[in-house]
Amino acid sequence: MNPTELLLRPATSADLPALERIAARSVHGIGSLPQDPAKLSRRLAHAEQSFQSEDVASGEESYLFLLEHAGRVVGCSGIAASAGFHDRFYSYRNEFMVHGSRGLRVTRRMHTLHLCHDLTGATLLTSFYIEPEYEATVAPELLSRARLLFIRRFADRFAGARIAAEMPGVSDEQGHSPFWSAVGERFFRMSYPEAERVSEGRSKSLIADLMPRTPIYVGLLPPPAQVSIGQLHPVGELPFQILFREGFETDTYVDVFDAGPTVVAHLDQLATVRAARRLAVTSGEPGPAAAWHLVAAGGRASFRATLGLVGPSTTTLRSGAEVARRLGLQSGEEVDVAPLVVATDDEEGAQ
Template sequence: MLVLRPVEPSDLPQLQQLARESLVGVTSLPDDSHCLLQKIRDSQRSFASPVQSNGRENYCFVLHDLEHQRLLGCAEIVATAGYQQPFYSLRNRPFISASRELNVHHGVPTLSLCQDLSPHTLLRGLHIDAELQHTAFCELLSRARLMFIAAHPQRFAEAVITEIVGYSDAAGESPFWNALGKHFFNLSYVEVERLCGLQDRSFLAELMPHYPIYVPMLTPDAQACIGRVHPAGQEAFDILEREGFETNSYVDLFDAGPTLFARTPSIRSIAHSRTATARRGTAHAGQTTYLICNDAVDDFRAMVVELDWSADEPVTLDPATLAALHLTDGSPLRLVAL
């Protein structure tokens, strides 16, 4: 039985193991016990804080195998992407050059350093065990964060973003980084991503060029990376795309991976989730897979359950599922079909 819950201090050793296994580019999961312990403590404070608007909070969740007492994944929400430090991105927009005398009107794509996305809520830190990829549990890990936002909208911004890891090869080389960022830092892509995990990335961003970068002047390999998803990040991209997230004109500062954007109220798991009442009983195998959670804050729990459920009816759950979700007979819950 797998359940998603807030991270706890005792999770540190297993969380660090997840960090070791995570994809290069997932900078919010550094393989460093001090940084991860600080993340856990910040998350605990965030869950415990009675906030009424989005601020500096970050909420870290883990996917817990109750039977074997092991962690199989993790994911995070940052209430405000640029609350403590500016959240830098590259804005991909054309620069228009025109001459009436020559009858020329031409748009050249450019990348410009910006902080436009700083006010938005940020999804990050998604990592799941390889054996659970392309299963309903990957949906659980990604989308339960959205259910938490649905339950506590006052804690988050009116728009949500996420950066999908951009392309790098099997050796960890990023053509985009090699063509651009490496000229400003004598560091490999792997090294710079590791530094971003250990420290706030704004100190590196501030050394990047502050003038527009003309895309045609980059190498063809680097240009091909702009907005390109790393193959290992495709599932995360697809899940959120089905949720209504869309690519926009922003890409990651270091590998040019795409940024996904959605207005919070229009996200599928938020707009379509429904509240119901839990009923203790004998649950029969259902025909529909649901993501189901309680509406707690620091005691938040979410699972994937097979149900036959009709709107306005109670949700019948067996005692083990009720206990795993920290629910009792008559408790309110939230659910949405996968």
């Protein structure tokens, strides 16, 4: 596969058939893409308005990107500008409580889950999907990380300093979640897939209204539910690893539906953002010292990102004819670039 044949672009209302196909291939636990044409159409219309609006950002914006390979849509990813814009955004926070008895000289450290809305207002990465045949290529890196360049490029549209992403938790092929069965179903009287449909895809407030406000003692849950807390569904492994390498932390929060991990980071601490450069485009081909980079250009509605060879220059980019054509670059235009392979904190410290 030629990496320069990959193109990330904003989704539009005309992409409904492609999004329906993606939603149909998604599994239970990826609730942000419902298998409902009317809801998907509304999602696309909202995204299109978010990209095109010239008004001051309100936090209600929701952006959706599609990844093309040689003109064919092979994946999607999204950004919600402010988690819980209309309602509080709920999660369970992992905590440990210590109980002790002086008389018995015994202390016990108990794992508990506390319903919280700490992440309300954070920028939320959503809707990651890549076709299975592209999972072992560089396509997922572009699909996930180009969103970070978009946030960096249009920072005024994102008020939250923190970025979060919910990873799908453990569930089987029928959508049965051991955590939901042990906790949510006790109060909501619905199966996991039913609850997702009623809440229109992970709406926290509707679920949280019936959840207990007191801590949940993990040791009192059935063993399958205990084991599932913080565990990933197999489809979440790839996007999780990409975000983990970026510097997202994984231990504090879990989802109220299936207890999948919710990862959190500050934008300026992420590897792609720290390594990003803004360069001016010049004509000519990259030199022999060039390395593969993410390259992002354009305004919000015309945003494009691809992979291209970028030299070590700190001021200019010789984009090459193919990248220039794919992104519609003009001489003198500014682009954002970040290395395809970024160093982790451990690797930086060893240098």
